[in-house]
Amino acid sequence: MQGIYIHIPFCHRKCGYCDFNSYARMDALVEPFLEALHCEIAQSPYSGERFDTIFFGGGTPTYLSGDALAGILEHLTRQFKIASDAEITCEANPGSVTREQLQLMHRAGFNRLSIGVQSFDPDELQRMERIHSPDDVTQSVAWARSAGFTNLNLDLIFALPQQTLERWEANLQQAIALKPEHLSLYALMLEPNTRFYHLYRKGKLTLPDDEIQVAMFYSAQRLTAKAGYIQYEISNYAQQGYECQHNLIYWRNEPYLGFGPSAVSYKDGKRWTNIKHPREYIRRIAAGEPLELEWERLTGWDSVAETLMLGLRILNGVDLATLEARFGLPVREHYADTIDALVRQGWIELKDSSIRLTQEGLLWHSEVASAFFEE
Numbered sequence: 001m002q003g004i005y006i007h008i009p010f011c012h013r014k015c016g017y018c019d020f021n022s023y024a025r026m027d028a029l030v031e032p033f034l035e036a037l038h039c040e041i042a043q044s045p046y047s048g049e050r051f052d053t054i055f056f057g058g059g060t061p062t063y064l065s066g067d068a069l070a071g072i073l074e075h076l077t078r079q080f081k082i083a084s085d086a087e088i089t090c091e092a093n094p095g096s097v098t099r100e101q102l103q104l105m106h107r108a109g110f111n112r113l114s115i116g117v118q119s120f121d122p123d124e125l126q127r128m129e130r131i132h133s134p135d136d137v138t139q140s141v142a143w144a145r146s147a148g149f150t151n152l153n154l155d156l157i158f159a160l161p162q163q164t165l166e167r168w169e170a171n172l173q174q175a176i177a178l179k180p181e182h183l184s185l186y187a188l189m190l191e192p193n194t195r196f197y198h199l200y201r202k203g204k205l206t207l208p209d210d211e212i213q214v215a216m217f218y219s220a221q222r223l224t225a226k227a228g229y230i231q232y233e234i235s236n237y238a239q240q241g242y243e244c245q246h247n248l249i250y251w252r253n254e255p256y257l258g259f260g261p262s263a264v265s266y267k268d269g270k271r272w273t274n275i276k277h278p279r280e281y282i283r284r285i286a287a288g289e290p291l292e293l294e295w296e297r298l299t300g301w302d303s304v305a306e307t308l309m310l311g312l313r314i315l316n317g318v319d320l321a322t323l324e325a326r327f328g329l330p331v332r333e334h335y336a337d338t339i340d341a342l343v344r345q346g347w348i349e350l351k352d353s354s355i356r357l358t359q360e361g362l363l364w365h366s367e368v369a370s371a372f373f374e375e
């Protein structure tokens with residue numbers, strides 16, 4: 001499988017917790033950005049190759065008009081061989097998306113919508129500096145369904161400032177009541193250079209303690225299971241057959257191309273990242289200069305460790321025999337002591353030739369992953 005990622009760097013307002021490559025008040029750059037993006041796609045050396053998924057993320061892709069989004073998708077289908085059953089996702093902001101935009105996008109070929117809900121509590125949304133209300137979410141879901149979308153993801157964040165376990169459960173219940181096919185449930189991460197981070201450092205932001213955060217994670221598992229969702233990745237839950245194919249490409253360490261500022265590509269063992277700022281991205285394209293900010297070639301044991309780190313996020317885990325065949329290296333022999341120690345710790349389990357995180361290990365993924373990099 002191979003995927004394509006398109007990064008749209010615009011937002012209506014910068015949220016207090018966000019460290020994504022996204023910018024508010026850059027309307028003047030939208031047109032030049034679109035020109036540059038089309039130019040980058042047209043110049044791809046991988047023209048004509050087959051791809052199985054496309055994902056428009058950001059930023060806020062729906063900041064662009066339906067026509068602009070459809071135009072990019074149409075260009076991708078001309079430039080590459082997009083599988084007839086490809087999963088084609090667009091992230092949508094419930095505060096700005098319109099019914100007409102969704103209708104146009106569905107007609108253009110988008111078949112999956114990922115809606116940034118984050119919370120159903122007006123106070124929480126305000127603290128996060130989101131531009132939408134809980135009613136906007138309900139409205140967006142209704143518009144998406146009437147436009148023909150049969151594959152919807154709702155994104156929620158837990159462990160928000162001042163959030164209680166009960167409040168989190170109420171948020172999740174409201175999300176489940178909308179019957180999305182997929183739920184992404186991430187804990188808030190305090191990233192440097194965000195307003196939340198600075199407030200926290202000054203003692204002006206109260207977050208739920210670790211014990212409550214773990215309880216929130218377990219309540220997410222319990223409530224989603226009760227509603228018929230399958231947890232297939234640490235933070236992702238889907239109804240049978242609706243796992244996000246695009247993200248599975250990342251977690252399986254399979255190839256993908258990224259277009260747009262800060263987009264990452266991974267192909268033929270090389271990983272590269274585009275220049276970050278939209279203005280510089282536009283300038284470089286116009287000047288015919290390379291877009292790469294940095295690149296690295298991943299070979300041998302580095303690739304194996306990365307594949308283990310990413311693959312262990314999936315609840316089915318990683319088949320080590322398959323990994324040995326893929327990289328031509330004696331993975332089981334090399335990591336025998338590490339695996340043994342992690343099994344004794346209770347964080348992973350080994351069955352036949354596969355390893356996967358245990359229920360406790362789901363909380364310790366970073367520690368498990370770093371054990372494979374230390375070898």
Ligand code: SF4
Binds near residue numbers: 012015022060093
């Ligand atoms: S809408 Fe999303 S990408 Fe934009 S600032 Fe908020 S969290 Fe960041």
